[in-house]
Amino acid sequence: MTDDRVQKNNFLVQDWGLLDYDLAYQRQKAIVETAQASYTDYLIFCEHPAVLTMGRLAAQRNILAPEAILDKKRVQTRMIDRGGDVTLHCPGQLVVYPILRLTAGQRDLRVYLEKLEKVAIDLLSDFDIVSNSVSGKTGVWVGPKKIVSIGIGVRRWVTFHGLALNVNNDLSLFELIRPCGMDLVMTSMREVLGTAVEMAAVRHKFSAHFQKVFGYGPG
């Protein structure tokens, strides 16, 4: 049975640990290629060594640091096929790549982005952090500070890329860029709570909220 309205997708959660950005990208693309045929959706967690990624609308001027400084700090730069401007990944930040085969009733990019925001907001509330989405500024915010950045790609209605949640990461690295092309201040769960957070607990709760918001589960 291949009818989108009938066939329910399988759902797998994977933790790729700390992984080089390029390797993670190759793995993502390999899964995207098979997703339509496999009827399997993936929720992938990982962390990356420091890397700047520039989405399709990124402006070079939003990388503030000169190349020599980036080299010194061992921060690589990658141009990638997601929406949005420049962002930064580094250890201690939870990167989430949902690779979902959106079926006929789910093919709304705005709704998909809003669901990702909701998952993050629900997760943060479990840690007693009040956060919000802001109309016209995709992402999740704690007051005026941004805690989650979102940028996705879609190919044959299979999603890739995703979101980055600042958990315990070094926020000073964001001074290298204008995150998302805006003059904004980033924050993290550690900064808000005043203590480091166990990454495994964040992954576990993220997965639970994700399955609830996206309708995976028994039956």
Place this chain on the structure above:
Amino acid sequence: MVQVRIPELGESIDKALVAGWHHGLGDAVRQDEDLLEVVTDKAVFNVPSPVSGRLKAIQAPKGQEVLIGEVVALMEEDG
């Protein structure tokens, strides 16, 4: 000629920006192969070719804003 249109991307989305073309004029393209990328908000969407054939006309170059449903290219279908 077969028209290539920007597909529906969601109820509240009425336009997108052409981020680039995967193929140039005269290229042979297979059905469902990525033809161009459009960007809307924080999403990049790959628009597939509706048929197998040759790309004969590009009506929305990189950087141009396009409406949902707008014709952005013409394909000459094989056979």
